[in-house]
Amino acid sequence: MFNFNEDRFVKVIEDALSLRVDVEKTIDDLYDRGFENLFLIGVGGTYAHFLPMKYISETLSTMPVHVVQAAEFILQGNKHFSKDSLCVFCSRSGDTKEIVKAITFCNKAGATTLSFVCNSGTPVCELSKHHFVSFAEDDHLAECIYLEMYPVIFRLLKNRGEFVGYDKMFAQINSITPYLVKAKEQTEEMAKSLAKHHRDTDYHMVVGSGAVWGEAYDYAMCILEEMQWIKTKSIHAGEYFHGTIELTEEDTSIILLYGEDATRPLMDRVYNFAIKISKEVAVFDTRTVELPVDEKYRQYLSPLVIYTMLERFSCHLEKERNHPLTTRRFYRQLQY
Amino acid sequence: MFNFNEDRFVKVIEDALSLRVDVEKTIDDLYDRGFENLFLIGVGGTYAHFLPMKYISETLSTMPVHVVQAAEFILQGNKHFSKDSLCVFCSRSGDTKEIVKAITFCNKAGATTLSFVCNSGTPVCELSKHHFVSFAEDDHLAECIYLEMYPVIFRLLKNRGEFVGYDKMFAQINSITPYLVKAKEQTEEMAKSLAKHHRDTDYHMVVGSGAVWGEAYDYAMCILEEMQWIKTKSIHAGEYFHGTIELTEEDTSIILLYGEDATRPLMDRVYNFAIKISKEVAVFDTRTVELPVDEKYRQYLSPLVIYTMLERFSCHLEKERNHPLTTRRFYRQLQY
Structure with missing residues (x-):
């Protein structure tokens, strides 16, 4: 990787x-x-x-x-x-x-x-x-x-x-470590091509719900905005339909972060609508990842697993955009 | 008006x-x-x-x-x-x-x-x-x-x-009505020139805190995105410094919604930083509005008052951008 x-x-x-x-x-x-x-x-x-x-x-x-x-x-x-x-x-x-x-x-x-x-x-x-x-x-x-x-x-x-x-x-x-490594491995190719594809994209919607909503908020703000200086809107899947939906166009990048809790239907609702309008819908889904825990516990691990997967995307964005993830112009650089 | x-x-x-x-x-x-x-x-x-x-x-x-x-x-x-x-x-x-x-x-x-x-x-x-x-x-x-x-x-x-x-x-x-009309009147000229100025602006940060944070979220999503199809980031004043700050450039529109509760210093912190970088910082502040209530109650009315003020901006945006506030391409237009 x-x-x-x-x-x-x-x-x-x-x-x-x-x-x-x-x-x-x-x-x-x-x-x-x-x-x-x-x-x-x-x-x-x-x-x-x-x-x-x-x-x-x-x-x-x-x-x-x-x-x-x-x-x-x-x-x-x-x-x-x-x-x-x-x-x-x-x-x-x-x-x-x-x-x-x-x-x-x-x-x-x-x-x-x-x-x-x-x-x-x-x-x-x-x-x-x-x-x-x-x-x-x-x-x-x-x-x-x-x-x-x-x-x-x-x-x-x-x-x-x-x-x-x-x-x-x-x-x-306790035995999760190799599964997380494998989660990265299986995300690698998709993350690489997505990053290449979005090298010049200047705005992403990042959508999440339930246990994964916090990660949508985080990835948009702390990675794409802070570390790549790309504009974003993090939007809860249930809220997308009450405003942000109107921005959706054929070339609008919409990154959907799927967890595995009861709110998945909210994500499906966004997905099913978004693919009708936009050609730039990407999905990260923790359900594709094998984990050592019982089915009923997977939902609790989703925010961790999605972060593990997304790090691959960040790494390739850094390379494709020639923009180090560690560069800050303001954060801890200026007094405020 | x-x-x-x-x-x-x-x-x-x-x-x-x-x-x-x-x-x-x-x-x-x-x-x-x-x-x-x-x-x-x-x-x-x-x-x-x-x-x-x-x-x-x-x-x-x-x-x-x-x-x-x-x-x-x-x-x-x-x-x-x-x-x-x-x-x-x-x-x-x-x-x-x-x-x-x-x-x-x-x-x-x-x-x-x-x-x-x-x-x-x-x-x-x-x-x-x-x-x-x-x-x-x-x-x-x-x-x-x-x-x-x-x-x-x-x-x-x-x-x-x-x-x-x-x-x-x-x-x-009970006697608030004329004060709200006056709030609109005193916002009118600023709202008009701000809308004219931002006729072609395609992205706004909308910042709020405390009792007014919900209105920052609302104005960004339900007005600018839904009714004007303009990209936004609604960002809590306390969170701005942890990611979104890095997007701030000389021409970045940052709309600050000031209420009157104990969190005003968070807004000041954003303002004092933002004006050093951006020439496009705008402030709506409920403190400028006369109200018929005791000082200590004003904080509770801030979200109402800020909405009253912002409606003037929306009206002028509609005109300047020739984009009716009521036009929807998707919301309640398609099945989803």
Whole structure:
């Protein structure tokens, strides 16, 4: 595969998987001590990756879960938030400005803070009551975050008696690494030709729903916009028909991200309409990927798997467009 | 003002205001009977207009409020939803497919359904356990919806002992009509020249935060995309810095929608950065509008006021671009 370091990828996955036992201990302890509600406090990509956690929780549990944007949360306040809230954060760098501020805010309120970070010794580590470190860079970051967050969410649900398959599912997830490598391999050719085809395309719609909606939001904003400087609209499959549909033309690029939950019919509805108008409809579908888990658990892994697949597209876009994924003109380059 | 029928506008506002006493009776009755949580179930524009209701509630109350996308909600289910949920809907037409299905879904589950509709005798009226009719067309629809929804949210909070200013605020809101007309008048010249300037602009970023974020989402999707076929990115002010920022160039149109809540500093942060790079930054700010309510209540009215102001821009865009706001090539034109 082009520009893919399998050893590095495997290490990211295995390192994240190996954290599970420690995460479980912490979560069990926090559960036993009790908490009122769960706040998942993110910004940009981490906000996006938290959305599936809320989706999963709401399909299985009555646990109150709030996914909030860190900068807004600090200014706005939230009456549900209190010293009895369990607040979870992720930060790759460990010094994301908004996250550092939000952790400080939560600590001051006496709430419990728990963070996942890719770099030790950083402010997020130092400030958080509990933290776990597992290294990843942007290309495999979501896999790392999801493999850390699944034990948080599902362990809480298991402890609440709302998810009986916990041990079985995680035993299966433990062997996921080669399946993810294979997911990349089988996406490679399609991603390559799609990137070549879209070398000069200056606008993409990215459509998702259900557990994968956060990834549509993320891929549009954090990859295509931030890393390739291409305009996008991320649009929920259910919302496409209420505005964005009118932009659809023969040459409109529409990238559909299919997960495997109950909302797939919303994606089909967009697909079936879009192919009538546009010749530029592309599909990434996690259902094409073999996974080591039972059918009923696949839906929860979809956001992770779709990110794994999309990274191949990003890699080829970088090459075809001669635009490094790491180049920024503003982000962390200027003061703002 | 260009293409503005003041009598029609005044009638929309006054009709919606006049519903309040009846809405209060229904809400008091539902409150007394008790409910577990509030589901605001929308699609497209109505989803967008529900977002500020959640924002308001979360800044004042611990009442559990869920804003969900109707089509997704039906397929996904939600463990918080039950026969004890109070479910609120809005539909201008009264036959919005997703809303009709969602009301049916909620009725079947034994939940309480309450709808606001612009046309009597429609399926939404017939299906809902409770419904209120007040006429509006798209140009003044959000004013109608907000003036109907404020008594729902704030009455519930008042009954819960979480909003003491209820009577005072609504007595003040009762005289809002001429202030909204004046808001349009004072926006007219700016809207006209902005529309002229952007006659050929094919992409806008629309930025909002807090109580006004839903309106940024709405204006981008339901007006610029649906009614003018112009590409947009609606971006939360707190999220702009995590991707979309990289698209900012000297000629990038960035339309900032300022409300008056605690999140204004997020808007300032975008503004202060954007004007360094782009020459095409435009601001609509509700703070410039005189209102008959106490300072502390203004933040709640911001989403309504910003919609009132933006309608002037839409009107002039229609003229300058010679593109009627009512033309659709797909929405309700094709089967999908």
